[in-house]
Amino acid sequence: MKIRIKFRKFGVMKFIGHLDIMRYFQKAIRRADIDICYSEGFSPHQIMSFAAPLGVGLTSDGEYLDIEVHSFTSTEETIAALNEVMVEGVEITGCRILPDSSKTAMSLVAAADYELYFKEGYTPPVSAEDFSAGIREHFWLPKEFLITKQTKKSEKVMDLKRLVYVFSVEEREQLPYFSLMTRTGSTDNLKPELVLEALFGKMGLHYCPDAVQIHRKDIYALKDKDSAAAEGLLSASDFISLGDMGDLI
Amino acid sequence: MTKPALSDEILMRVEKPARYIGNELNSIKKDKSKVEIRFAMCFPDVYEIGMSHLGIQILYDMFNKRDDVWCERVYSPWPDLHAIMKEQSIPLFGLESQEPVRDMDFLGITLQYEMCYTNVLQILDLSQIPLLAAERTDDCPIVIGGGPCTYNPEPIAAFFDLFYIGEGEITYDALFDLYKTMRTAGKTRGAFLREAAKLPGIYVPSLYAVTYREDGTIAQFAPLYEDVPAVVAKQLVLDMTEAVYPEKPVVPFIKATQDRVVLEIQRGCIRGCRFCQAGMVYRPVREKNVERLKDLARQMIAATGHEEISLSSLSSSDYSELEELVNFLIEEFHGKGVNISLPSLRIDAFSLDVMSKVQDIKKSSLTFAPEAGSQRLRDVINKGLTEEVILDGAEMAFRGGWNKVKFYFMLGLPTETVEDMRAIAQLANETAARYYDTVPKEQRNGKCQITISTSFFVPKPFTPFQWARMYPPEDYIGRAKVVNDAVKEQLNRKSIRYNWHEADVTVLEGVLARGDRRVGDAILKVYEAGGIFDAWSEFFDYKRWTDAFAESGIDPDFYTMRERSADELFPWDFIDTGVSKEFLRREWDNAMAGTVTPNCRARCSGCGVKKFGGGVCYEDKD
Structure with a gap:
């Protein structure tokens, strides 16, 4: 069983x-x-x-x-x-x-969503509102969101838009909380901090890894395996939480 | 959840942050407002080593069973964190509360090997406690040393307020009660130490004075006051079955060296090998009842979920109920995903049968520890293992499908000659020959693999070899070369591999093992020059030690190169381990004559421990 x-x-x-x-x-x-x-x-x-x-x-x-x-x-x-x-x-x-x-959870994993927030003792460089505008301007409006990924052997230019399904920010107690849903798994795995760091860069802000707590909210499989063919067009609704598969007894 | 003492930034920067966060399963958290004594229990090496130590687990469990005591664990911060803590002045903390050690009542440090002495200073320094006991004030924790190295505590006497000599199960309750009474009465640190010195097994170095002769040997070692005992008696547990034992040991998150349930089946050893300190100071042998062990095994597996269970003792084959215990473990646990790991048992029909059930024969190897290559030298060291027993055991194993054999030897033993060294290679060759003679070609699983490892012998206090001299580093390497050359001459040389150890650290261990109070100054200088983790070859720096000796005006050769005279007063002679100096000297003379002494069950040799009133001395006499 x-x-x-x-x-x-x-x-x-x-x-x-x-x-x-x-x-x-x-x-x-x-x-x-x-x-x-x-x-x-x-x-x-x-x-x-x-x-x-x-x-x-x-x-x-x-x-x-x-x-x-x-x-x-x-x-x-x-x-x-x-x-x-x-x-x-x-x-x-x-x-x-x-x-x-x-199939095992490992082979089904297709996406994960995250919350990223500033740790106690760190002040965000700009307000949630500014971040929200930045995400819209630099991430969602342009056709591409290109970053250069440094691998051991070479540099690789990647378009993150293809691998990000949710990217938003909300304000809680005057602090920005980022939501990110990204491609996860054996191919095209995207770490959420890479997206945030790139956004900071485009907004002319310094990204300090120590300042940000990354919290994974859930892991997802694709609802319909065939939709994998249409990679570029996926959205959050194409995924199902791994925890919603199977039965309770 | 307890807030970590270290910030996220630091924890993310250092190797293996799990070493410093505590929170492990079965670790004990208490309300600090409801305890009267806070105890920091330290193993002065890295977490993975320290967490594997049984003695600390026993005391941790025993102390925490008292409602008025909260015992926490402390290990040596790895050099990466050490640097950060020094730079940012972060005080060393207990893993459970994450609060500074310096605010606790006691800091207990177990001393398992001499090369940890600089780490003792690291612990004190990072705790922000003065390194020298003489400079500590009433608000500093009482710093206690325990463990095997306290059988000669003199080289580190200046750093400790008191030492506990012997097995920890006995006197701590009295020490804690005394502490509470004295504190309530508003007494000073000095007054407490003076009273503590009167408890059995407690040695307060500041209450004793040493004078030296012109030749450097000790003239007199005596208490400064009349009410301080001149002799400190080793403490020992008489009833191992009833003794406390951790039923719920702490389970580390990262893989510790001992990542398994450990059952201590007995304490002590009947064999009487003349080089072995444990075999002398843990006398007499005391067994734990087999039914109690079965019960403990079940409880400990259930409480930890470990996937392996192992036996601990100095010589498991001598445990009288071994067969019953091992069969129980196999029946109870094997097939339930719990591996049974057997310590090096004597190779015979029983152990081979058991090993074939619990190990993959193709992967496992047989282990022999003859310690010396020739029968003559084995008689000198009283290692009752003959060539015939080794070769017959190996043959039996070869017939059973094994083809890997590991041999352990020591070089630099008293009276050792070139013939004795060469005999190591010859014994390995004979063993290989036995394989090729016994196993027909078509049944062989390739060549047999004989691995020889040698270490260099370090004479230890309270052994018959405590009078022995050592040799210069280059002499030890020369001995290893003799063995290596002899291996190359053997017919079966292609089946034999030889490994040997570094020699520098051996000489240093020699100085620290039999050193006196004057050596402490050099240890302090090594630490001040940056020496920590000397037990780790990547951090050990011989020159730092030779420089420190030179600066302190200490001649290491005085401690290592001299054969002591029969009547020399040793720095550790004020300790009574129960084994008499006369017996040890008799054994030295027997060694020089090549005379073997029978084991405790075969015949009592009158070592002196019968006075304790228990153990093997009284077997079959109840």
């Missing part, structure tokens, strides 16, 4: 990297006495895969891992059993049973 588990990661847990989160869950699943399937061999490992690695420093409300189990009581009991053995900073918020034929 395939199960998808959704969790939040917050507080100091943002400093725990992806590989260590994987190890953390392997141990947590044993503590919670979940009847997980193991691989064969002398060093059996749990059948488990994560949707999309979250970078160190990022918090999230929508992280996913898929596991295979021999037996299962209910989604609610599984959530409770896991939350019983979590540390502060990781919370299980969802659990769904998936059809046996379903």
